[in-house]
Amino acid sequence: MSTPPTAPWNEHAGRRFSLSATVLESGDANALADFYHRLLGWPVIADEPGWVMLRPPGGGTGLSFGSDPAYRPPVWPATTDQNQMQLHLDIRVDDLLAAVEHALATGARLADFQPQEHVRVLLDPAGHPFCFFEN
Secondary structure, X not given: OOOOOOOOOEEEOOEEEOOOEEEEEEOOHHHHHHHHHXXXXXXXXXXXXXXXEEOOOOOOOEEEEEEOOOOOOOEXXXXXXXXXXXXXXXXXXXOHHHHHHHXXXXXXXXXXXXXXXXXXXXXXXXXXXXXXXXX
């Protein structure tokens, strides 16, 4: 597998930083990574049991996936008595309706609660919320 270019360095406080990836935990990292690979079309650059890395083909920050046997899906929208969302992914799309159709065909679910007219909240197979938006 060829590795796409990484995100550029950021200079701060006399040090160099580059955010490599956001890591999403789930009960089955390999299955969740397969969903995002099919959703985004990003190449897999590392794949082993319980750990997978995807990177955008043009370079930049990617997504990684780790397995956690104690994983519990977050609840959207949040409530005080359930596992709350810690983060979500914002994904810019060029055609909101077509992107939602693609995500649903790939295995996502449309969230019951939609707080904005021009944004669609979806849930990946592990229950992580992600948002599609046009701009």
